Amino acid sequence: MPKTLDDIDHRLLALLQQDSGRTLAALGDLVGLSPSAVQRRIDRYRETGLLRREIAVVDPSSALLAVCLVTLDRESPESHRSFREWVQAAPEVQQFYNVSGDHDYVVILATSGMAHHRETAERVIKNAPNLRRYSTMFVLDPIRTTLTVPTR
Amino acid sequence: MPKTLDDIDHRLLALLQQDSGRTLAALGDLVGLSPSAVQRRIDRYRETGLLRREIAVVDPSSALLAVCLVTLDRESPESHRSFREWVQAAPEVQQFYNVSGDHDYVVILATSGMAHHRETAERVIKNAPNLRRYSTMFVLDPIRTTLTVPTR
DNA sequence: GCGTGCGCGCAATAATCTTGCGTGCCCAAG
DNA sequence: CTTGGGCACGCAAGATTATTGCGCGCACGC
Structure with missing residues (x-):
């Protein structure tokens, strides 16, 4: 488990739950991080099981x-x-x-x-x-x- | 609206709903199409509104x-x-x-x-x-x- | 038989992701 | 107060993936 999620984590997770089709660069702009920093955080969510998977939503x-x-x-x-x-x-x-x-x-x-x-x-x-x-x-x-x- | 969805469309949509993190090449292998053909089909789903968006699933x-x-x-x-x-x-x-x-x-x-x-x-x-x-x-x-x- | 449209694969290009590296910060130990 | 380790960051090079123009073949209708 990651120690605790900071404010950026929460914003990132909210964005991802709303639309995970965004690029790492776009996410970085929205939360104020570089693409690679965003990438590493997302990797962590996956490793800890917080993020299960990505799915396409059909109407x-x-x-x-x-x-x-x-x-x-x-x-x-x-x-x-x-x-x-x-x-x-x-x-x-x-x-x-x-x-x-x-x-x-x-x-x-x-x-x-x-x-x-x-x-x-x-x-x-x-x-x-x-x-x-x-x-x-x-x-x-x-x-x-x-x-x-x-x-x- | 697209005329009708064929068998490959259904398989593709099922795969995407299950896990949209796959690469176009991987999807192509699974349904028997080239990456670009898969790409164009997915574009169509989006244009017609059948595919709404992609989301990350939190535990x-x-x-x-x-x-x-x-x-x-x-x-x-x-x-x-x-x-x-x-x-x-x-x-x-x-x-x-x-x-x-x-x-x-x-x-x-x-x-x-x-x-x-x-x-x-x-x-x-x-x-x-x-x-x-x-x-x-x-x-x-x-x-x-x-x-x-x-x-x- | 003959155009026309549609979807395909291929290949070049563009965009995005991935990862190694060096830096700065924070905290704890000395 | 100083020092050292751990951690997360940004940057940039390299690898992977997505995107798109092109030509081909098949099916349909004229």
Whole structure:
């Protein structure tokens, strides 16, 4: 782990989470460092695991998103384990959270349309082991879709 | 809009959504094209808006994630508009969806800890205009966090 | 059969990334 | 107060990667 992140680190990480397509020189201008200094900081983020990877973001409005709230039948560790494995195997599962509260899991499905959604919900959720019940909320408008996380 | 995406386009987009850090040559090897052909296809995705941007992904386990289900007080267009503006102004709002069903919105908050979460929930949700009620589910384990969307 | 358009590979050029090196700063030990 | 080590920086050379002009071949429609 790096000791602590300074102000430049936070600014850099915010910029990278917003748009990592920038050149090292552009980033350097924005935070007041040389390209190589920026480079070395980014290397450090990667080494420490703070920065996982870079991804391209596809326009989400071309897809059908659905938020599913899932409750399991039993609370045994084994029941959770098999459920997780089952759901994780599906590529349509965009996000998958274990949560506190009335439900056990939140699953966000990304499909190409209602036909695909039905098929996927059937296969991934309805057929999941230890499922008690679930409800689905369809996304009418994906107002904001980021993975941005605060760094301080 | 491009006429239609062929099989190579789909493979390319899947690879880019998974990891856009690869070189054009590496992508070319994976899909069977020259670097410049890959380049031109990616340019097209960008021009047509299919590809929005590239982002760096920060390890989500270093943050506190919370899924909030929100119901508004009134259903008037004006009520929705002001609520959206209010919520969108907060940087802690990682994702923001208008959904069908019992609730109106799903908001995913990313904060640096419980203190930050409380402050944020107070400011962003509780003080939001036209709020009727909301519930919060804390993320115990972010099993999968992507923005991957199917392209076919 | 014959143009036309489109996407491809190749190759030269431009841009960006990468890395070794020397410098200055800060902190801790003497 | 001085000295030495560690660390991050900027600079610049070299390597890698991205960009773009060019000519070719294939498919489609006339």
